[in-house]
């Protein structure tokens with residue numbers, strides 16, 4: 001089954017050869033893009049969709065989300081807005097609720113968030129474990145995540161659970177040993193929260209090295225709450241992405257600029273914890289590849305909305321609208337080491353969003369407005 005999407009007022013492809021087209025059309029064949037070009041030259045297809053001058057963009061690639069959990073922390077958010085600082089300690093509240101939930105409850109809740117993200121234009125989403133923190137619970141979280149995405153990440157090293165409070169190195173050994181062995185069959189990636197109050201540089205290195213040996217790709221929660229070794233470790237170990245990057249020194253920026261490690265910025269977290277935003281301009285000007293993602297989680301960033309994060313990046317982090325759109329699509333693809341998403345060119349996945357607007361500029365210009373009118377995922381409208 002092929003589909004001709006025509007009447008595209010502005011088509012952002014993120015393909016260097018195609019650029020931004022006006023008066024464009026796209027032909028989808030099965031789950032792939034078959035043709036991209038000017039409306040007049042489009043080949044025939046089985047079905048036809050005229051979008052009447054609307055803008056079309058690649059589907060968003062949300063490369064950082066924590067969706068397998070139970071309960072919420074709205075009261076903690078309200079207290080924080082009243083002046084209490086964010087410490088990351090509330091993660092243990094979600095761990096208790098998650099452990100008590102059934103498989104069916106966790107899958108249904110995560111599935112609702114994936115559907116919510118899809119309505120807002122997200123067609124690829126990474127999902128982390130990290131609220132189970134035992135061998136069986138982490139494996140279960142990843143089995144559930146695998147039912148929703150191929151981009152699953154083992155985050156046993158999210159926080160040291162209460163039962164290991166007096167033996168953090170024992171917990172590190174568990175994560176890099178039996179927990180990793182149980183998690184690896186269901187995961188593509190391994191991640192560590194390397195920060196003040198979480199895991200230090202030595203612990204992070206031990207866990208990531210074990211993960212790489214087990215065949216997993218590497219990601220790091222780095223330099224969110226304080227300066228530290230996370231970003232430089234991510235680069236040294238060849239991680240696909242260093243996420244947060246809020247507190248960076250010159251050596252961190254230089255390391256990222258000379259590497260294939262993407263700096264994934266998560267402005268929803270700074271919004272929700274009322275913290276200073278990362279310096280996106282400094283990273284971009286240094287030549288670092290930047291991605292934007294939601295960090296969707298019940299504690300520090302409970303939004304599944306890539307358009308919201310894109311608007312924050314433009315308004316609060318001085319990214320241009322074009323840089324922010326690239327970071328939220330092609331940048332996310334780089335952070336997941338994918339070349340088949342975040343771009344609209346023949347051969348890429350037919351993952352795209354039709355906007356209820358004439359230009360992608362409206363995404364940041366009209367924040368909070370539901371501008372995503374149609375989403376195609378693997379060629380299927382939903």
Ligand SMILES: [Zn+2]
Pocket residue numbers: 064066221295297
């Ligand atoms: Zn996170």
